[in-house]
Amino acid sequence: MQSSKDTHPLTLELLSIDDAEQLLAFETENKDWFDQFIPPRESDFYSLQGVTEHIQEFLLDYQCKQLVPFLIKNAQKQIVGRMNFTSINAKKGTAHVGYRVGKAFTSQGVAKRALALAKSELQEQGMKRLFAYAEQSNIASQRVLTSSGFRSIRVVDDFAELHGRSISCIEFSCQLS
Template structure:
């Protein structure tokens, strides 16, 4: 099976396909009104160059939204292949993918949830509202269910995974590639750290500390499984208070992924039996890091007497933050 990007010369065929299977080229949801034949997407053809599968999507504010997905051949993997094509296409530019479907579409609910999508909200009477713009939307959908509401599902294109032995080669490459970028903001680790044998020794020490449940080291990965950052919970004391920190690759700076990674770490911390509060610090001039913490519910507690002197000789104190975890 070959999945093709929609080309301009195929727009008319796409329009005919959408009209045939949806009654109109126009798709109306709570997100807006879309002409599917004008959107980006992917196609699967059969050996007669007939469209057997089609997916269309839009990207807004680093969120990809699937607008339509059709597969005419059941159990052939067409729908999965089309969805994967979109996920791969937008994984470097989007933080998540969302899908809106109708309350009757049990097949779609099963399809997306099996592929890592989570229900995020029910939009009551959204189909009723859409019907005002597009009266041809039927009153009753599949299985005789009244068509009334929309269901929204999302899949984050970022995940965190606990550090493992087999991560060392990829993690070493990540650290080497981002060394100069990191050392502009935080103290360097010294040349010796970047010798592979030394790095492997350090890696084993982190795994041992993790096994003893004193610290938890996570890798931040994109939708393709590539390492794009690290986020850690370290030095959990007898009172259940641990320190958190993160570092994200230069290639993903400014995309809001640090905020999302920290949220995922907090979700993990909530289910750890020995953690009840998190503390963090960042230099007072590092506004972006302070925003990451504040967006995740950290409260600024004050400023430390400890300072950091950067490579330019500038000296900055640390802002201290704390977040209690819900019981």
């Protein structure tokens, strides 16, 4: 899937074992950035073996139709972010979306453009409704969702724990068809 509306085209590519080294570099480079917003990964993730095992697990879940793991890449085929669709319910046509964009690529519309690509693709595959969660203080993520057609549904208290404290998130939903 490719976005060509702008001078900085993006593609969504299914995660692949061939991406292991580049994904390790991306995740390592952005570790401190991501750890501010989401619970940190285990330390053994940050090795070629750890990332390879992560990819293998995600691809197994993909084969079982439980997950769609995308890499967001720029025109130079550099990973600039990730977008995963989880909790897929084919009967209901629903899924949850989560995304992360590398620090060097924030404020460039990456998440919004990638989400537009993904929504179009998922609608073609029969998805009817997407859900997403954004931490209450993560205004940037909330803007991505609302500008992409998502509406806030409710606040979910104690959604997760981050750095020893409970965080609450806003649940969003978007009707695709």
